[in-house]
Amino acid sequence: MHAMDLLYARAQMGMSLAFHIIFAAAGIALPLLMVLSDLKARRTGDADYVTLSRKLAKGTAILFAVGAVSGTVLSFELGLLWPEFMGTYGEVIGLPFSLEGTAFFTEAVFLGIYLYGRDRIPSGLHLFSGVMVALSGAASAFFVTLVNVFMNHPSGFTPTPGGPVNVDPVAAMFSPGWQYQVVHTLLACYQSSAFAMAGIHALVLLRHPGATFHRKALSIALPMACITALLQPLAGHQSAEHIAREQPAKLAAAEGLFETQRGAPLTVGGLPDEESRTTRYGLEIPKGLSVLAFTDPNAEVKGLDQFPRDEWPPVLKVHLAFDLMVGAGGAMALLAVVTLFLRWRHKAWPEGRRVLWGWLLCGPLGVVAMEAGWLVTEWGRQPWIIRGVMRTADAVTPVPNLAVPFWTFTLVYLFLGAMVVFLLVRQVAGTLPGHDEPREVSHAH
Template identity: 80%
Template sequence: MTDLLYARAQMGLSLAFHIVFAAAGVALPVLMVLSDWKGRRTGDADYQKLSQKLAKGTAILFAVGAVSGTVLSFELGLLWPEFMGQYGEVIGLPFSLEGVAFFTEAIFLGIYLYGRERVSPGMHMSSGVMVAVSGAASAFFVTLVNTFMNHPSGFTPSASGPMDVQPLVAMFSPGWQYQTAHVLLSCYQASAFAMAGIHAFVLLRHPGVAFHRKALSVALPLACVTALLQPVVGDLSAKHVAKAQPVKLAAMEGQFETERGAPLRLGGLPNVETGEVPYAVDIPKGLSILAFADPDAEVKGLNAFPRDEWPPVAKVHVAFQIMVGTGSAMALLALVTLGWRWRKKAWPHGRKMMWAWLLSGPLGVVAMEAGWLVTEWGRQPWILRGVMRTADAVTPVPHLAAPFWTFTVVYLFLGVTVVLLLVRQVAGTLPTRDSGPLGGEANAN
């Protein structure tokens, strides 16, 4: 591989690793506070125990996220010095605010972890709320940077660099509200589905453990609500992409020719040489309806743009299909679950539903990673769309294979360590051999 590809691969690996921990850092505090609130309201020790477990999990993931986030900060400057050197002043404000949010989250997480018996209940609960708010703010500000990279604004390009810089305009580039909402929802959705999947797995093996049923009752509402909201926000985001980044939309949908009444393609693998999408199922006029709310609207195809400005079409299309497919599956499961909740006046606990939630547990993370790939691959070959190409921003320093493989090993080590630590947290809630057929928690209730 060339040094450019190694630089892109290293940045991609770092982001793919970090995004999982960043998402958990946003969502777990919400689940932690909900558990704490239910415990204080009902006096149920299981909910208090759950909030403590979630707090420990948040601390573990926060620590690893801090490491990977710090690495990303250095990589932006070291791997892409031209971009940061020229446009750092334009988009530096959200980076600074993200740092403030990060430190605020760290401070209040410390209070929540170590102040349970040392501060008043109100202060303790408020510190948990602040952890959740700060985590969401951190993700919000970082996403604003990505929005700017996809739709740059707030400056005038020139041969000598950006002129007439307006930091607030750059910070809130067009489409910021759709992209930030989409990202925040994906964080809550991925974490809630993962948590539901873990507890569903335990309940399949130990159906009577009350602790895990209660944990499921905390995760399922957030999972269901976000799974149903996400398609709505995703549709608004896609409509913005259709107008502001038509070449990305064409790659997402495998649309090679400009046409009115463009079909919506399900599946398939685009062939850039033939301009066809074999194995796809076409829904007549579906793309025109979804993108412009008009069955006869014109959709620009890839052939309307210079070939050297095409993103990697097949990769973008497949990643988009994965994101939409997994998102649709989660929304369907959420509808079934809420229907059960409405009819039975209780959250589902049968084996079939537990299997459904177990199998769906990883889908939130898969959808989130696929969505990130759509965003990043879909912007190529630009690091700053329409202004600076990725190849022009990369560092001239050679031998980038060495840091790539080094960080790959480091991330593998961190990943394995985190999994082992989280497994220990879950194992501590399992019934012991001498606790009876339903487990200690179940008998206690």
Template identity: 45%
Template sequence: MLAPDVVTALTHLAAEAEPAGLLPARQQMALSLGWHIVLACFGVAFPAMIFAMHLIGIRRKDPVALELAKRWAKVSAVLFAIGAVSGTVLSFEMGLLWPGLMGTYGDVLGLPFAFEGLAFFLEAIFLGIYLYGWGRMPPKRHVLMVLPMAVTGVVGAYCVLAVNAWMNAPTGFRIVDGAVTDVQPWAVLFNLQTFVQFAHMWVGAYMLAGFTIAGVYAVGMLRGRRDAHHRLGFLVPFVFASIAAVTQPFVGHVLGFGLDERQPAKLAAFELAETTESPSPLRLGGILVDGEVKYSIDIPYLGSLIAMNSPDEPVPGLDTIPEEDHPPVNLTHLAFQTMVGIGTLLAAAVVWFWFQRRRGRDLLERRWFLRFAAAAGPLAVIALEAGWIATEVGRQPWIVYGVMRTPEAVGDYSASLWWLLGISTVVYTAMTVGAVVVLRSMARRWRAGDADLPSPYAPEVPAGEHG
């Protein structure tokens, strides 16, 4: 057995031998994914909310609901257009930044990426039909055009999640003499982990989109606009977000089943389990400093109960895992707890809202609640980003768990990657500013009474025709 100082020295040598392009590649991927994932959530969840609002308008003959559905569709088109740019960038980045991954496993991952591209184009087609169909199609047929948008958005997200789930639990191939053989791309699409990981992301998308949209109308009500338009605009997405917020803890718990066997280092980082304890405590906060847990609040037994579904079964500690296989523990732990903490807060808040509403108390008349509702959108974004950080950073040092380490996948052109990161930062900043300017301009014109924003290409709609 090697002495501890020898192991430490070898670990430092391995770190020094990492490719120079690894850090900029990681930063570039973090920027692109962290930015795109917010738009992807709207692509998954927004069509269902538009459908619900449009259906309310048709069934109740409610012009407010119909106008909201029309406006939301136009906002969705803006977000879709920007998401198309960031999604295209990500497609190129997979091959550019990680040639070792795509060169080796491209045959394995090709099918889900192909289906994702097809779903994207179909979503664009039906979004165009829906936007064009206002006043030009029978109402009941027109509203059905939203359903393919919703389905294709879900299918596209599922395909992307299938790739990520495969990276966490690879399947559908064999390696013979260093070559990938017996590729079964359908096994990637229907990997058991894909279903649960997708469910977690799908519910998270409804939380993010629902709380964000409701927050926009909460801000309007704080500014004195308490009409039917703002109340309905708040309540419909808030209903979706409420269901998602209450459901998410259960989905997340199911996703964690068996993590001690699949990725024990990730679980140990989540729980900040430096050593194996029986029973394991739940650690709130805390960081690992020189191999010692500090500044945490420990709740006895609860760690075993939540992570292992047992009052005394221990969470495997980092001491059972080779040091070279440890993820960045503090970042993984804090990101995981941020996700769980915000998710718990939002779930408790929606339960309180609906409980009070059932008792006849309208919290929409309380400014403190409206302020919280306005903050719920950004909080949901933070929770989603933190969840992805926990998932991706917790898998390190593997890009494909147990099969390929991240340094093996990166390209060897560090100087170019730093330039690419700088350019991407400028581009994403510009797109963010552009999106905010366009959406705020649309909102101002709607408040001024413009029912339809002018388009130089669309034919005029005869007076009196409504979708």
């Protein structure tokens, strides 16, 4: 296999996943926001919340459709680009793939009922369909994340030169540490979508301070954004503790730790250099990494020196992605604390321009942190596609000229992304002052 073809295969898979994860996250979080809007409409009788739930339902449908297309492409890419992985270990990890497909179809069915059943079915059944959309979306993310957990910490089989034996699909599906990564992933989906929604409505309110619809929409997004922003660092810390125990090479790369140390420092920023085995320009917090990883200031943390050189992850990329994730998460948590303090102090969600600017600027950070965290997970596992069992280079297809599908799919994704932006902008524009849609409260509510 030519090295460039391996690079193109990895780049195509990475681009496809980076594109898909945005729409998958929205498909998980927007239905919950949609249901919360419906519940608010039921409680208050306010037509603005009915309009918001309609808008969120249409947005969910748009993003769900694009997510379905990109997810279908991914399923083909798994088989076509990585035939050795799927051919050898498909029987081991096929169960969560099958269950994810079931959750996907369930979500599609109930989304159809929710979209077209308004005013046609009893209001309780309509709300139930919305709840099922939200639960099915979360279930899809749950099962897909279990596959990634298996790739990072394989279990449920005995590896042999001829392939896996003693296969236990349930044990493989629930590989060690599954609970930490699942919680971290689901929170990232809700957080990124809520922050994006808050940022959009903050932008409108900065330009149109009297837009009451967007003020109410912000009041739906802010609670989810603040809660997830505060829970996510706790979930991330638990996940990091598990990685320190079970995937020490990944932690060492994320922290740029080349030498095994007792009382290892926590390095903030800096540029790891694999040749000199040092991390330059970083700010070191004495014994910080030992405390965070093992809750013991004198605990030993394994460095990259404990692993063969050809099993090191790409240290610079993992470290920079990790710092970006932590930095974005810290900024969002700080904004959440400020917002909740003002909410407690004034007994209402803050509407001042400074706070709105904060939410506008932090709006994209949820997606940034989610993408960076995914890169840490994937880059940190290299050079393995299944850690310690199968190398990425051994799983790739022998078919040459992979540059052609890479550039083809890149153009397809650019087109799909442009169409999504266009459609979502039209959805938001329909709620601007002077462009309001009719807001009669539906009989279903």
